[in-house]
Amino acid sequence: MAVRRNWSREEVRAALALYLRTPFGRIHNKNPEVLRLAATIDRTASAVALKMSNLAALDESLPRTGMQNASAMDKQVWAEFLEQPEFVIASSMPVQKPDLAYVQNERNYDDYHLREGTDRTRMAKQRGGQDFFREMILSSYGHRCALTGVDAPQLLVASHIIGWAESEKLRMRPENGICLNALHDKAFDRHLISFDQDYRLLISHKLPDRARSALMNVEQASLRMPEKFLPGQSYLEQHRDKFEALRSA
16 A cells, blocks of 8 residues: 655645646646656646645635645645745746856856856846746736737736836735736836726826727726736735826826
8 A cells, every 4th residue: 555645845836836827727637747747746647736726725816716625734835925936936947057168167167156146046037937927927817818818928918017126025926917918018017007996997098099099999898807816906006006196197
C-alpha cells in the first residue's frame, strides 16, 4: 500500500501558480501543464488537478468555488500569495542560466556576478512578473476583452487599475487587473475612461466625438466579470477619482 505524502509548501505554491494562470475549464488531469507539474513534483496528474480545484475554493470574491477541501497549508499559501504574490510567482519562473560565453572570460567573472546580483536579476524578475501577471489576468477573463469580447492575444492587455509605477505592493495582485483591448487599455491607463461601482463604463466628455464613439463600441455597457478575482472596488474607486479630477480640470 502506497504511503500518503503530505503536500509541501513549495508544491502547493507551484500548484497555486498553475491555478492562477489556468482557466477553470482547463483544470483537469489531461492538461499538458498539469501533467508536466505532476511529473516535476512526483505526483499524479489527478492529484495536481484536485489540489488546484481545492485552491479555487479559497477565492472569496466569486461564488464559484472548488471542492471545499482546502488544507491548512493551502490556506497558508493562499494568504501568503495575497500578501506577497512574488513567492508564488517565483515558483513558476524558470531558473536563469548564466551566460557561459561571457563568464568564461576571466576578466568578466567578477563583473558578471556583480551584475547577476543587481540589474540582470532585477530585470529578469520584473519581466517574469509582468509575463505572469498577463497570463493570470487573461486566464481569468477567458482570454477575451472584458468590454468588447475581442479574443486576439495580440490585441489584449492585462491592464493595471492602480498603475505599475504607482504601487509596487499592488503590481501583482490579481484584483488589480482587467483584461482589455489595446485601445481601451490606453484610455484606461490615461484615466480617459473608468468604471463606476456597478462596473459600468465611464468615458471622458473631453474626448473628441470620434474617439468617444470608438470607445463606446463595446459588447456591453459594463465589464464582463472574470472567472476568478473580481476587480477590486477600492482600486477602481482610486482610479475613478483620478478620472473625475482629469474630467473636471
